[in-house]
Amino acid sequence: QKEVEQNSGPLSVPEGAIASLNCTYSDRGSQSFFWYRQYSGKSPELIMSIYSNGDKEDGRFTAQLNKASQYVSLLIRDSQPSDSATYLCAVAGDLNDYKLSFGAGTTVTVRA
Amino acid sequence: NAGVTQTPKFRILKIGQSMTLQCAQDMNHNYMYWYRQDPGMGLKLIYYSVGAGITDKGEVPNGYNVSRSTTEDFPLRLELAAPSQTSVYFCASRDSQVTYEQYFGPGTRLTVT
Numbered sequence: 063q064k065e066v067e068q069n070s071g072p073l074s075v076p077e078g079a080i081a082s083l084n085c086t087y088s089d090r091g092s093q094s095f096f097w098y099r100q101y102s103g104k105s106p107e108l109i110m111s112i113y114s115n116g117d118k119e120d121g122r123f124t125a126q127l128n129k130a131s132q133y134v135s136l137l138i139r140d141s142q143p144s145d146s147a148t149y150l151c152a153v154a155g156d157l158n159d160y161k162l163s164f165g166a167g168t169t170v171t172v173r174a
Numbered sequence: 175n176a177g178v179t180q181t182p183k184f185r186i187l188k189i190g191q192s193m194t195l196q197c198a199q200d201m202n203h204n205y206m207y208w209y210r211q212d213p214g215m216g217l218k219l220i221y222y223s224v225g226a227g228i229t230d231k232g233e234v235p236n237g238y239n240v241s242r243s244t245t246e247d248f249p250l251r252l253e254l255a256a257p258s259q260t261s262v263y264f265c266a267s268r269d270s271q272v273t274y275e276q277y278f279g280p281g282t283r284l285t286v287t
Contacts, residue, residue, distance in 0.1 A: 066216070094274055096274065104280070104281075105264055105278035105279060105280055105281050106217070106264070106278050107278070108275050108276070111274065111275070150216055150217070154274060160205060160222060160224060160270075161207075161219055161222065161232065162217075162219075162274070162276065164216035164217040164218075165216050166214065166215050166216040167214075167215075167216055
């Protein structure tokens with residue numbers, strides 16, 4: 063079972079600031095990394111996936127991966143109140159790895 | 175497409191009762207999953223299936239059973255409900271040939287008292 067650890071929250075940031083979320087994983091063979099956003103009382107939705115070392119940007123979101131350090135992060139730039147949610151880090155092997163391992167999540171609150 | 179649907183949305187069970195949580199998807203996905211999520215915790219995998227007739231245990235299978243007779247449906251059975259099974263249950267599906275993305279249903283909130 064892959065272990066996935068996320069920085070404990072909650073994380074409170076002012077509107078317009080950068081929110082930084084961190085995630086470490088135990089299985090060095092992990093190949094695929096995901097960030098899911100979950101609003102209170104709702105189901106998770108995929109917002110970012112990253113497979114190679116470095117940065118991947120999508121709008122205001124940037125995922126960063128460092129496989130040597132077994133570390134993946136998510137930056138939310140220009141944070142908006144609508145970004146207030148719990149963010150789950152998930153890890154898998156290659157496409158034949160059926161299962162995702164999830165972290166416990168970091169709750170982000172954006173203050174207006 | 176309705177995506178992934180789950181019924182019921184809410185349920186209260188007494189200790190020792192049994193019930194089936196229903197999950198259906200209309201995306202022709204081969205892979206389907208059942209997770210539970212306890213307050214402040216991530217998702218724990220209960221069971222998964224890679225196709226009709228094929229199921230396997232996840233991280234926390236005790237107290238649950240599943241079946242997969244069709245591609246569309248993946249019901250989760252709780253036998254002899256216990257307070258420890260109070261949780262939110264999510265069903266998910268994935269197109270195994272294309273992407274890792276798992277599509278989640280809206281969840282079932284179950285309370286066992």
